[in-house]
Amino acid sequence: MSQMEKKAGLLRRTSSSKKPLKEKVVLMYDEIFSKEDPAKNNPRFWDELFLMKVNLEYLESKLESVDGEEVQRIQDNINSLFHHCIQALGEEHQIKVVNALQTLCALFRGVHQKNKSASGFDIINVLMGFDKAEQRMKDLMERLDSLLCGDGSESLKSLCLKLLLCLVTVTDNISQNTILEYVMINSIFEAILQILSDVSSRGQHGYDAVVLLALLVNYRKYESVNPYIVKLSIVDDEPTLDGMGMVVHQALTEYNRQYKDKEEENQGGFFSTLTSMVGSMFIADADEKLSVQTNEAILLALYEAVHLNRNFITVLAQSHPEIDIAATPATPTPTTPTTPLGTTPPSLDMMSNPELPLDPNLQTSNLLITFLKYASIVMQDTKDEHRLNSARLCLIILTCIAEDQYADAFLHDDNINFRVNLHKMPMRHRKKAVDKNIPSRPLVCAVLDLMVEFIVTHMMKDFPMDLYLRCVQIIHKLLCYQKKCRIRLHYTWRELWSALINLLKFLLSNETTLLAKHNIFHLALLVVNLFNMFITYGDTFLPTSNSYDELYYEIVRMHQVFDNLNCMVLRVSTNTGQWKEAASKVTHALVNVRAIINHFNPKIESYAAVNHISQLSEEQVLEVVRSNYDTLTLKLQDGLDQFERYSEQPKEAAFFKELVRSISLNVRKNVSLNTLSQDVLLKEFSTIS
């Protein structure tokens, strides 16, 4: 009821600016919603209808207002309308095509609004009739396919994509959208690929195409064989994959840029100095201002590409100057807005900029770098549900990347060095890093930095356990690769070690609150095993012999934390309870760390006693460590370099279901908002025709 009112209000508002008189098209709609066949009296009815400017609001509200019985009566007319829409798509007259596309939009939406609870089959029946549905949808998809692949107007292509997006997001849960069954059978995958492979069409429609693809891939992905998944996974055409990468790259770049602008806006002036003086009081406010609408749709597309298509990995490293030369369209893009019905396309000026600026400050970039920057922004604040989802998805993508051999190879490639300016959260206890001085390093350093940054900044009451687990697992996977391939990365491992030890400390001090919600022993086990990796296999991947000494130094220095952890897990594992087994695993894992502490502590103490020094310097401790290795025996632990591979099903299925739902809502909102403004389109076609 309230919804009806809202609709009515909406209607009134829009129609108030128009003439009170009923338009001709409205009269024609009324005819359709009568029992009679509208073509009976006027054989040219359908021809005329598609020459009229569509009144989406009216048509949709009319469809919604029809109640159950009436539907039965007018179903033939609706079927007929649907049928004629599809036929009109084949018309030469572009105005007709435009109107038909928009009418179809209204039909899909209106019928679904009305029958929220109705089964998909009923909806199909209402729209096209069971018996004809297959043929109708086949025709529709074929027409759309040829429109998308043809040389027709770009605006028309854009509208086709809007229609498809509209159709795909018409239900909250994409998997319940039964009409999509026909979209599966009559694939438009090739059309999407074609759009992505062509430079100019990618610039204009790439965003919509990528989002559409991401959504289609998620249709009943766990229940049935989705042809889009199969097809996406075997694409190996470089220009197409590059094109997809470019679209994602542009969208993420745009986000990063917006964020940076806002950040700079916030930093200047009196207010920011005030906040920094008063402390963190206003940080929440500032954060709110800084939050730019995250874009999960594009992130989902990136995930699907990385996860499904092994060839896409190379695209991640495909570096290009900030402004893509290859994207320079051969033909100048029209100056009129090309996506009048856009969802939220990223600004296109980047893509269509034909000039190659020689700004020396511009850094060369690639998709991976942009993604890491994006992730660093998103991970700063995970309170908001969207941002939490984004952060989680980012970590999942990173997990997939860390598991991939090719990706690891270029992450660790000594020749591919970049400065990656990750965004760091302003915190009380540390100054904002002067980010100009970051050295140029292999990309894996940036990934590790990002992980360390996350670990130290999210130790809070509302503990994001899931994200922490992913984070630690990503580090583990990277270490496994380094061990395997004997890559001695020059990284300041110390920062990682101290971050991990601090994490253990946090787990210990918040044991009771955390245990109520999470299995902290699992995380502790992963963390301790990271140390075990360094202890047992350090010889294969540490950069210097000194770094091995430093590892011991760090463990001995922070022995209290490990001691406490040991006490805690012993206590829990001796009690009977749900954590017994989990805790005892940690006890076993701690064997070597404890051995190290027990071996070196007395040595250090005696060294201090002999030399009459109360406080040993780091150099002195290292000296003790170096001279006492030989008497220390460690136990070899198994499976340290094994990990469970990422798999979406069943663990992540629920997350993705929810994610796709929220993306669907978002896309639908944007499509519908923009579909209403069609003036530009009509202007274009009035000159064409």
Added chain:
Amino acid sequence: MMEETEPELSPAPSEQNSPSSSLSTSSSPSLSLPSTPCSTCGPHHTIIPPLVVINEGGAELNLVIDAEVAQRACHEVLQKVKLHGDGHHLHNRPDPETPALTTAVKPLKIQEEEDNPEGSAPGSVKSARRRQRHNPSKQSWLLRLFESKLFDVSMAISYLHNSKEPGVQAYIGNRLFSFPNEEVDFYLPQLLNMYIHMDEDVGDAIKPYVVHRCRQSISFSLQCAWLLGAYSSDMHISTQRHSLGTKLRKLILSDELRPAVPRARRDPLTLMSFCPVISPATGPGPPGGDHGLSPSKRTHQRSKSDATVSISLSSNLKRTASNPKVESSQDEDSSSSSDGLEFETGPPVRLAPQREFIKSLMGIGKRLATLPTKEQKTQRLISELSLLNHKLPARVWLPTAAFDHHVVRVPHTQAVVLNSKDKAPYLIYVEVLECENFETSSVPIRIPENRIRSTRSVENLPDCGMMAEQRAGSFSVVPNYDNDDEAWSVDDIGDLQVELPEVHTNSCDNISQFSVDSITSLESKEPVFIAAGDIRRRLSEQLAQAPTTFKRDPEDPSAVALKEPWEEKVRRIREGSPYGHLPQWRLLSVIVKCGDDLRQELLAFQVLQQLKSIWEQERVPLWIKPYEILVLSSDSGMIEPVMNAVSLHQVKKQSQLSLLDYFLQEHGAPTTEAFLSAQRNFVQSCAGYSLICYLLQVKDRHNGNILLDAEGHIIHIDFGFILSSSPKNLGFETSAFKLTTEFVDVMGGPDGDMFNYYKMLMLQGLIAAKKHMDRVLQIVEIMQQGSQLPCFHGSSTMRGLKERFHMSLTEEQLQVLINQLVDGSMRSLTTKLYDGFQYLTNGIM
């Protein structure tokens, strides 16, 4: 000028044929060139320098002359003169065969007229000159030499340059056809420089050959076009536009000189091969290769077909000049970023792909120069090259390579920016597939970058350093696949479990062995213990074992790349390449220079190459390494990098050791074989380059310009200051060559045997060079023509060079000279001063 001494000598051989010789000398003062007034070169016309050389040659060398061939060639020359003679029969040797040949020579005249309108009037000054100059008896001597087996390209070039006799020039122009292509190619800069800067007779003589070769080969066409452009650049802009060189360049670039298919059968006739030397065919491809070596009927039709060539040439010239579209497409300088980077633009444009390729490489260099830091340059370079990769493979090749190939991929991440203050030279590695003939073999199909993943196994993982001791993987997958789409991505790091053959069985292998065995569970197994000390020890051992690499320095990105042994780099890149599995796969590298004039470098290369072959011929074990230079224009080009070599500057900066200590570190103790052989290499190369530096007056010898290769050779690079030019005229570097005490230390000190060996080598080298001095001088002298290069500054360049060969000294005197030079260089304060100066100004150690 060397001719100045020769008038006295020239009458020597003319004793037997007094009437004609007297005639020729008496009439010579009235001669003049058709185009230039006699004031410029009049005096030289009296001289017939070649004769001197012939005489010498005839006396010393046992000439083997094919009488029949000689006669026939002689007739051709004579006949030609006769035709132009207008009844003035100055040569009175009746020859029974002459009438028969008259018709055959006729076409030659047609050709002449086609090419130079001035020549169309038979009774003009030109023909008169020819007539008068002609001296039959001298010609016969000349002919005997020309027909001899000893007459090589070097001599041909020399005669072409020195002879003012059009008949001789025309003859040599024809004779060029009979030399193997690669031998002529060496002198291509000389040929083209003569074409550009000498009078038209020389041009006419050379042109048919050049045109013929251009038709045969794309590579030759482009080479010519580039060189013509570069060597024309010193001309005044107004004359340049209308010069022969520019016209020929336009003609070549307009791509009119494609192999004429319908004429293919007649092509054999265009060959003028007096000695039936079968030059190696350039593959089965281009028609008109060398298939027609039928010595019987060549003369006649040869000239005829040449005439047709030149007819089409001249008409083409007109067309190109009036066609703005062609003109603009030839504008090499307007190379914008990446517009139309399509190298493969279909068959009609033969030259386009390669030109585009070169143009985009130059474009990258230009854009890099605008970036301030090395790091930005490097990143930009990598990304630009990755874009370039999208256009490959294509029918493009590296002209510096010795074999036919197609470029398939540029491993962009391996490229480095080289050290230079304001320009941006860069080094790229290029993956190529060797092929039969790059013009006709089909271009390989593109293999996507990611295709590698299916073929790569764990052994080949990039950056898998220390392959030898890689131990068996203790990786294993937790067999936990779901049936979801994971099935499509399998070869991730979890799967990397390939058992590698154990090479080293040291203690560390036990661990992995155990862990492989005991995957099951912790508790069920006997605990395995390891010593922490072992882990620590292995770490330091393995770090020590790693081959000495240079530390990565963002300010000097090339050091690391150049230090890596070439074989290792090839292996590494091959493993990372989607084309790596192909048997024809090769790796090449090239330095792209943009904004630098490489013409001097090319000259130095030629001199070095010449000296090298002289020393080889004389069996003197001096070692030098001439590296290929490709001149693209007067301010751009490419250089073949020296393999496995880093500069002394980089060596010193990175190792912080003296040169001797570095040798000890790299090659082992002084008594080891490795060290001794490195030392011997060092001495032999030092001797070679000391002589080069002395002869060519190579300056700017700081440590950044001297490379040290993995075998201990030194290699001098950067010949920007040679002959008459020296940097900034600071008066530094007065010593003959660079010989620091560090060098002498490596040789074992000034009293050691190796040092004496060094001096002995230099003596032998100088004696050998002296013997073949002309072959060296000739290269330089021809290039001096019309050149504004700083190395030719002043008037004494040639004289100075000649003097440094010390023709007049005896062997004993030369020995004294060498000792003086060595002592002087060793003691030289200025060398030290110059190094200090370089350290202060450029940070070069």
